[in-house]
Amino acid sequence: xxxxxxxxxxxxxxxxxxxxxxxxxxxxxxxxxxxxxxxxxxxxxxxxxxxxxxxxxxxxxxxxxxxxxxxxxxxxxxxxxxxxxxxxxxxxxxxxxxxxxxxxxxxxxxxxxxxxxxxxxxxxxxxxxxxxxxxxxxxxxxxxxxxxxxxxxxxxxxxxxxxxxxxxxxxxxxxxxxxxxxxxxxxxxxxxxxxxxxxxxxxxxxxxxxxxxxxxxxxxxxxxxxxxxxxxxxxxxxxxxxxxxxxxxxxxxxxxxxxxxxxxxxxxxxxxxxxxxxxxxxxxxxxxxxxxxxxxxxxxxxxxxxxxxxxxxxxxxxxxxxxxxxxxxxx
Amino acid sequence: xxxxxxxxxxxxxxxxxxxxxxxxxxxxxxxxxxxxxxxxxxxxxxxxxxxxxxxxxxxxxxxxxxxxxxxxxxxxxxxxxxxxxxxxxxxxxxxxxxxxxxxxxxxxxxxxxxxxxxxxxxxxxxxxxxxxxxxxxxxxxxxxxxxxxxxxxxxxxxxxxxxxxxxxxxxxxxxxxxxxxxxxxxxxxxxxxxxxxxxxxxxxxxxxxxxxxxxxxxxxxxxxxxxxxxxxxxxxxxxxxxxxxxxxxxxxxxxxxxxxxxxxxxxxxxxxxxxxxxxxxxxxxxxxxxxxxxxxxxxxxxxxxxxxxxxxxxxxxxxxxxxxxxxxxxxxxxxxxxxxxxxxxxxxxxxxxxxxxxxxxxxxxxxxxxxxxxxxxxxxxxxxxxxxxxxxxxxxxxxxxxxxxxxx
Numbered sequence: 001x002x003x004x005x006x007x008x009x010x011x012x013x014x015x016x017x018x019x020x021x022x023x024x025x026x027x028x029x030x031x032x033x034x035x036x037x038x039x040x041x042x043x044x045x046x047x048x049x050x051x052x053x054x055x056x057x058x059x060x061x062x063x064x065x066x067x068x069x070x071x072x073x074x075x076x077x078x079x080x081x082x083x084x085x086x087x088x089x090x091x092x093x094x095x096x097x098x099x100x101x102x103x104x105x106x107x108x109x110x111x112x113x114x115x116x117x118x119x120x121x122x123x124x125x126x127x128x129x130x131x132x133x134x135x136x137x138x139x140x141x142x143x144x145x146x147x148x149x150x151x152x153x154x155x156x157x158x159x160x161x162x163x164x165x166x167x168x169x170x171x172x173x174x175x176x177x178x179x180x181x182x183x184x185x186x187x188x189x190x191x192x193x194x195x196x197x198x199x200x201x202x203x204x205x206x207x208x209x210x211x212x213x214x215x216x217x218x219x220x221x222x223x224x225x226x227x228x229x230x231x232x233x234x235x236x237x238x239x240x241x242x243x244x245x246x247x248x249x250x251x252x253x254x255x256x257x258x259x260x261x262x263x264x265x266x267x268x269x270x271x272x273x274x275x276x277x278x279x280x281x282x283x284x285x286x287x288x289x290x291x292x293x294x295x296x297x298x299x300x301x302x303x304x305x306x307x308x309x310x311x312x313x314x315x316x317x318x319x320x321x322x323x324x325x326x327x328x329x330x331x
Numbered sequence: 332x333x334x335x336x337x338x339x340x341x342x343x344x345x346x347x348x349x350x351x352x353x354x355x356x357x358x359x360x361x362x363x364x365x366x367x368x369x370x371x372x373x374x375x376x377x378x379x380x381x382x383x384x385x386x387x388x389x390x391x392x393x394x395x396x397x398x399x400x401x402x403x404x405x406x407x408x409x410x411x412x413x414x415x416x417x418x419x420x421x422x423x424x425x426x427x428x429x430x431x432x433x434x435x436x437x438x439x440x441x442x443x444x445x446x447x448x449x450x451x452x453x454x455x456x457x458x459x460x461x462x463x464x465x466x467x468x469x470x471x472x473x474x475x476x477x478x479x480x481x482x483x484x485x486x487x488x489x490x491x492x493x494x495x496x497x498x499x500x501x502x503x504x505x506x507x508x509x510x511x512x513x514x515x516x517x518x519x520x521x522x523x524x525x526x527x528x529x530x531x532x533x534x535x536x537x538x539x540x541x542x543x544x545x546x547x548x549x550x551x552x553x554x555x556x557x558x559x560x561x562x563x564x565x566x567x568x569x570x571x572x573x574x575x576x577x578x579x580x581x582x583x584x585x586x587x588x589x590x591x592x593x594x595x596x597x598x599x600x601x602x603x604x605x606x607x608x609x610x611x612x613x614x615x616x617x618x619x620x621x622x623x624x625x626x627x628x629x630x631x632x633x634x635x636x637x638x639x640x641x642x643x644x645x646x647x648x649x650x651x652x653x654x655x656x657x658x659x660x661x662x663x664x665x666x667x668x669x670x671x672x673x674x675x676x677x678x679x680x681x682x683x684x685x686x687x688x689x690x691x692x693x694x695x696x697x698x699x700x701x702x703x704x705x706x707x708x709x710x711x712x713x714x715x716x717x718x719x720x721x722x723x724x725x726x727x728x729x730x731x732x733x734x735x736x737x738x739x
Binding site for chain 2: 066067068070085086088091092094096098099100101102103104105106107111115116118119120121163
């Protein structure tokens with residue numbers, strides 16, 4: 001079969017790579033760069049977490065991936081083919097779960113599913129099969145003929161998720177899919193996301209819930225101010241061989257602070273207390289050779305500084321996220 | 332055919348939205364019915380209350396005076412009754428049982444006998460120049476007609492002349508023969524089946540108001556859907572479903588088409604319903620060529636939905652929808668002559684109104700509904716302009732939608 005010039009252009013294959021490939025993506029709003037040289041790759045069957053504080057550029061990135069925003073630079077490819085929003089076939093490989101409840105409250109569950117199925121070219125017996133599959137997956141079979149206006153938040157979220165899957169997409173973009181839902185619905189939804197991965201569907205999962213990202217994502221990218229700060233598997237990102245020991249005091253003498261900063265991280269908390277963070281490897285801990293901790297305690301004892309508390313803290317995605325993006329409030 | 336999925340979905344949503352249905356379908360019918368009642372055209376169609384009540388005092392009691400009475404009674408819109416005497420007539424005028432009183436004096440027949448041909452054909456200089464008193468007649472109007480007393484006298488004089496003129500003419504032998512020959516000719520024409528002039532398609536009387544009223548408010552209400560259409564887009568945007576539609580297989584043009592079609596269908600249904608209501612409830616006529624109403628209905632709906640689509644791509648909030656659409660509906664209807672007959676508009680306004688699709692729709696309806704032989708070229712021109720307006724709005728709307736919803 002002959003290929004048109006257009007499709008030849010689209011087949012600007014840089015690497016014969018499957019899945020989503022985002023390369024040097026850039027977006028400007030006036031003089032402000034909201035996405036700056038962003039690159040990452042999501043394999044088929046991989047669940048890729050995208051996290052960042054408000055204004056990090058996550059939503060802009062997702063809007064460019066689904067073709068509703070034109071990038072000012074860089075490329076987006078699916079299965080090695082450059083993404084073009086005009087390409088209907090390429091669009092129909094995508095499923096999106098917007099942060100808002102993108103469902104029609106006046107239509108029943110089944111009418112919502114059928115409508116979006118039909119809109120994506122799924123008809124007849126295949127549509128029936130897909131509706132059945134999705135109803136089971138999202139646990140709404142009993143509510144197939146009910147309208148979402150009678151649903152709980154969790155049920156509506158599940159329907160919002162199910163609609164994205166009705167046409168059997170190869171890649172799904174999830175933007176905060178679990179906002180404001182009960183633990184049961186959340187757990188069911190996360191199971192469904194894992195199932196997508198097992199079915200070979202690539203998933204881009206954006207969320208502010210770090211525990212969710214840790215629970216379902218194979219790889220994670222942390223971005224802030226439009227830039228990619230860190231990317232990798234959870235094991236790569238989180239050094240699980242280390243542990244933080246946190247000593248809290250009410251005040252510190254200036255000369256003591258200088259001494260402490262040589263062996264630990266000294267952080268002023270918003271409530272006025274001071275946190276002294278000592279990082280030790282688990283190996284050192286187990287062997288009882290916590291030299292840094294011992295030294296910190298000695299210094300505090302010598303200066304008669306009263307201790308408010310002492311606790312251990314494993315490195316988590318949240319602590320990593322906060323250490324990378326800071327604790328300053330974002331708008 | 333993915334656009335059809337959107338059309339079916341939106342039709343389903345409109346059918347579930349009772350408020351929208353009421354605004355689009357029931358409100359126009361109710362509105363026109365209320366206007367009909369308030370102008371006395373509905374319910375009181377056969378009510379004697381709207382007839383002009385004339386009391387006739389016949390003091391003469393002759394054959395001609397009886398003929399005058401019969402002739403007055405035959406005039407449509409009048410309720411003529413005999414009154415015993417002048418005192419009774421005065422009482423009736425006072426209590427409103429009669430609006431006008433006509434007194435045929437005792438000397439009426441004699442005075443008519445004294446009239447010459449010149450008096451009848453030259454009323455300015457002959458005996459009748461003195462008015463009805465010359466033949467011993469008096470006309471008195473009640474409070475309701477006091478401002479138009481002269482007009483009433485003129486009408487009564489005309490009615491009297493219809494009776495008196497042939498009587499006077501018959502006294503002349505030559506004219507009498509001519510009159511007899513004319514009567515014979517009419518009789519022969521009737522027997523040979525010579526076609527009488529066709530009755531006008533528009534029924535005279537009460538339903539005529541609906542020939543103007545129904546199309547005027549139909550055009551105004553057709554543009555009411557601009558509001559509901561724009562709200563439908565705002566809702567898609569607010570719900571986030573617009574994103575899903577945009578990422579689906581439908582192209583921007585298909586999406587626009589799919590969103591426009593249901594409102595076009597509703598608009599056509601609205602117009603058909605109003606014409607049916609006009610016919611069934613108010614006895615309005617659909618003109619000589621009822622089928623020609625269909626292209627006007629279609630193109631008017633096309634222009635209304637085109638404008639609705641364009642507005643939908645401009646507004647971003649519900650309050651913008653309300654203010655913009657209210658402005659469009661009320662101002663355009665006012666300029667174009669939906670609130671009053673277009674003939675009442677001054678020339679300047681008539682020309683300005685041609686900038687609105689409403690005006691073209693009204694011209695087409697007026698041509699089809701109130702003319703026995705409508706100018707089809709004019710109707711075609713109106714339809715073309717309405718369709719062009721709708722298509723231009725649709726294209727500009729699509730360009731705007733593509734520009735602002737896909738690539739900002």
